[in-house]
Amino acid sequence: MSDTPGAATAGPVTTPENGFAPGADDPPPTGLIAPRRARRIAGLGLLAVLLGLAALSSVLFGARMLDPATVWQALSHAASDEANIIVNEIRLPRTALGLLAGLSLGLGGALMQGHTRNPLGDPSILGVTFGAAFVVVLGIHFLAIDDLRTQAWLAFVGAGAAAVVVYLIGSVPGRGPTPITLALAGTAVSWLMYSLVSGIVLLDQDTMDNFRFWRVGSLTGRDPSVIGQMLPFVVVGVVLALANTRALNALALGDDTARALGFRIGWARATGLLAITLLTGVTVAACGPIAFVGLIVPHLARAMVGSDHRWLLPYSGLLGAILLMAADVLGRFLAPPGELQVGVVLAILGAPFFIYVVRRRKLLAL
Known part of the structure; x- marks a missing residue:
C-alpha cells in the first residue's frame, strides 16, 4: 500500500474511518467485514473472561492457602478475622491495583509504539520511568520522605515533568514532535535521569535502602487508598487513548497523508503523549517501574487483531491486565515461603520475548 496522499484517498478502504489497519494487507471483501468484526468482538469477550479468571486466581491464591469456601465467606464478611484481613485488606486491593496497572501499561505501550512507529518502544522511552525515579530519590535524599503514598505523588510529578521536557525537546520548529525526535529526546532524558539517580543513591546508603523497595516494581x-487516587487518572487516560485511535491509524500512513485526511498532527501527538503520561505515570507512581508489559502486550494484541488501533488498544489494555495479574499470581509460588515481586517475574518472562522481537526482521518497523 502506498504512503502517498493520492493512494490514501483513492478509495474508502484506506481511510482510518473504515476499521482496517493502515499498512496492513489488502482488506477483505465487503462480505467478510461483518464476520471479522464479530470475531474481534468475540475475542474481547474471551479476554474479559480470562481477565475475570486472573482476578479470581489473584483472590484465591497466595502464600497463605485458603479454600474457595473460606474466600467466599471472607467476601461476605462471615469468615474469621484472619481470613477477612487476608482477602479484603490484602488480596482484593492487590487485585484491583494489578488490574488498573496492567490496563494502563498495556494501553500506554500500544500508544507509544504507535506514535513512535517503533516496535521496541514502551512507555519508558518517554522518560516517564526515570523521571519518576529521579523525583522520588530527591524526596528521599533531601526531604527524608519514606512514606509510600507521598513517594507516589512525587513519582507522578516526576513522570509528568519528564514527559513535558521530552515533548519540548523533541518538537521540531513549525512541525511539532516526530517519532524519531521523540525517541531520541526520550532516550537522552532517560539516561540523564538514570545517571543522576545512580549518583545520588551511590553516595547515600540510606537513600539506596529506601529507594530499592520502590524501584523493584x-x-x-x-496503601489501598492509592487505588482511589489512581482511578481518575486512569479513566482520563483511557478516554484520551481511545479518542486517539483514528489519528493513530492516519499517522501510520505518514504525516503528510494524515494531514491530507484532515488530522491535526500536533494535536494528535499531544493527546497521545498526555494519555501515555497519565497512564504510565500514575502506574509508576503507585507500583514502581514495572518493565516489559508495555513492550510485550502490543505485539500480542497486534498478532490477534492487526494494526487497527481502534481494536488494538482495547485488546492491549485487557491483555496488559491479564499478563500483570497472571505474573503476580505466578510470583507467589516461585520462591516459597516468600514470593517474587511482579517486576522480577515480568523481567524473567519479558527478556526472552524482547530477544525474539529484535530478531524478527518484519517487526523492525510499524
Whole structure:
C-alpha cells in the first residue's frame, strides 16, 4: 500500500474511518467485514473472561492457602478475622491495583509504539520511568520522605515533568514532535535521569535502602487508598487513548497523508503523549517501574487483531491486565515461603520475548 496522499484517498478502504489497519494487507471483501468484526468482538469477550479468571486466581491464591469456601465467606464478611484481613485488606486491593496497572501499561505501550512507529518502544522511552525515579530519590535524599503514598505523588510529578521536557525537546520548529525526535529526546532524558539517580543513591546508603523497595516494581505493600487516587487518572487516560485511535491509524500512513485526511498532527501527538503520561505515570507512581508489559502486550494484541488501533488498544489494555495479574499470581509460588515481586517475574518472562522481537526482521518497523 502506498504512503502517498493520492493512494490514501483513492478509495474508502484506506481511510482510518473504515476499521482496517493502515499498512496492513489488502482488506477483505465487503462480505467478510461483518464476520471479522464479530470475531474481534468475540475475542474481547474471551479476554474479559480470562481477565475475570486472573482476578479470581489473584483472590484465591497466595502464600497463605485458603479454600474457595473460606474466600467466599471472607467476601461476605462471615469468615474469621484472619481470613477477612487476608482477602479484603490484602488480596482484593492487590487485585484491583494489578488490574488498573496492567490496563494502563498495556494501553500506554500500544500508544507509544504507535506514535513512535517503533516496535521496541514502551512507555519508558518517554522518560516517564526515570523521571519518576529521579523525583522520588530527591524526596528521599533531601526531604527524608519514606512514606509510600507521598513517594507516589512525587513519582507522578516526576513522570509528568519528564514527559513535558521530552515533548519540548523533541518538537521540531513549525512541525511539532516526530517519532524519531521523540525517541531520541526520550532516550537522552532517560539516561540523564538514570545517571543522576545512580549518583545520588551511590553516595547515600540510606537513600539506596529506601529507594530499592520502590524501584523493584510491586503490587504489595501499597496503601489501598492509592487505588482511589489512581482511578481518575486512569479513566482520563483511557478516554484520551481511545479518542486517539483514528489519528493513530492516519499517522501510520505518514504525516503528510494524515494531514491530507484532515488530522491535526500536533494535536494528535499531544493527546497521545498526555494519555501515555497519565497512564504510565500514575502506574509508576503507585507500583514502581514495572518493565516489559508495555513492550510485550502490543505485539500480542497486534498478532490477534492487526494494526487497527481502534481494536488494538482495547485488546492491549485487557491483555496488559491479564499478563500483570497472571505474573503476580505466578510470583507467589516461585520462591516459597516468600514470593517474587511482579517486576522480577515480568523481567524473567519479558527478556526472552524482547530477544525474539529484535530478531524478527518484519517487526523492525510499524
